[in-house]
Amino acid sequence: MNSVTDSAPPRAANPPADAPQRMLHFHVLRHDPQDPVSIPHFDVFELEEAPGMTLFIALNVIREQLDPSLAFDFVCRAGICGSCGMVVNGRPGLACRTLTQDLPAEISLAPLPAFELIADLSVNTGKWMRGMSERLETWVHSLGQEVDLARLEARMDPELADRIYELDRCIECGCCVAACGTARMREDFMGAVGLNKIARFALDPRDHRNDEDFYELVGNDDGVFGCMTLLGCHDVCPKQLPLQTQIAFLRRKMVKAGL
Amino acid sequence: MKRMSTAAPVSAARSLRRWPARLDFLQSATGLALGLFMWAHMFFVATILLGNDAMWTVARMFEGYFIFGRPVYGLVAALVATIATLFVVHAALALRKFPASYRQYRTYRDHLKEMRHEDTTLWYWQVVTGFALFFMASVHLYIMLTRPDRIGPFESADRVWTDLMWPLYLVMLFAVEFHGGVGLYRLALKWGWFEGDGSDATGVRRKLRFFKWALTAFFLVLGLLTLAAYMKIGMDHAPFYGQHYVPSAVGATGVTP
């Protein structure tokens, strides 16, 4: 396995290429809800660690060499598409952005809770996200104004554009929902991802909804007032979105609108 | 610009929808008032560490003794009633946040064990201590409400020792300091206080957490010393149970243990 070392990023923490690699044990939660005889259980796969190995690489090796039936999702393997979220040693994260060298040799992998299980590590975050988007109407509402595609868009202050863009970096991976004790207990809670989206549209001058309108969407116990400020979301978000600040911002805004 | 899609909602439905905002605000406002009172209260009772006269002076001050020239116990009772009201409102609102079923409770417990995440764990203990305060604080508040005339160095020490309140106070000290400390910390995060422009929210949070633990440690030490002081006085004063304290400046006839 020496030949792969060249492509590994030069990290101070990396062991020298010829050092003996660790043997990793992957404890993977297996279950196929479509199969009536399937019962959830852990399969253990043993694998030699390679320099620069991510969970994405490890899972592909497992699927190619040990068990072709293992189900998991990947598209971009660069932390952009948001499809590879899973629970790694108890904490939600992106498999493609998680290096095995940052983990102990015993690694447990489980599907994200709070979402519909497809099989093994694959969950239907898309369905959940779509439901949330429809419920919260997470698109620009140009109320009553015709959008004239032929005309140049109104200019936006670059600083404001940056602030909106910052929140728009959410990849809908679902890690914040899986990490949220409130969302786990209360299925209808819209999660940090939903609250962040409302905060994003509240900033956008092209969206003509006012605070009253946003209050109708998130001013309840499934929305911002349900959040108990546990901040699991903030701590696991792989895009480091400022969820703590945004939820507090939205809470102040919504209390003002509702009092 | 005008709203085209929905008709104006019926006003009753509209005001119904405002309540979540009000309840959330009230939860925080009562929590803040109780939390700050808890710290002030600790300083008041801790004056016993400065001597019996200091505590006597503070107790009389709350009775308006230095304004009216005689103790007006109604003032103390009114203050206790105010705190009790805040307490009941706060507890009622907190009920909304409790796990509503065993399934929810189990889910949270499992989640907490898996995540090993400090703020998630702190919330669990906040709920547990809050639940315990339901009972413990009620006992304390009721006694203060019904016997506002028995607050003083000997009177309180008799209650702590001879009336066997110290086990309750000992457990309640830990519960209230933990619950209030975490509560105030969470309050700051919840509303984004001290965050400035939000560019270093994580750093602010780390500092807040440090402060929170430091304050909790401080008040626990102060509380334990204070309780020990009352226990010692109460022990010595046990043969004279029920006798009032007379400050050294007032009478050489003052009862000494």
Ligand code: HEM
């Ligand atoms: C019957 C007794 C009590 C119960 C059942 C209770 C319960 C709770 C619960 C469950 C929360 C979390 C609410 C949330 O996450 O939004 C909370 C918050 C809080 N509690 Fe209590 N509590 C009690 C008494 C007290 C007392 C005596 C104090 C004062 C020391 C206090 C101070 C606070 C504070 C400052 C908060 C934060 C408020 C917020 O997050 O909005 N509580 N309480």
Ligand code: SF4
């Ligand atoms: S807010 Fe963060 S954790 Fe949540 S879905 Fe978006 S990128 Fe993922």
Ligand code: SF4
């Ligand atoms: S702060 Fe806590 S309760 Fe609120 S969304 Fe984040 S994880 Fe959930």
Ligand code: FES
């Ligand atoms: S594979 Fe796209 S985010 Fe991990």
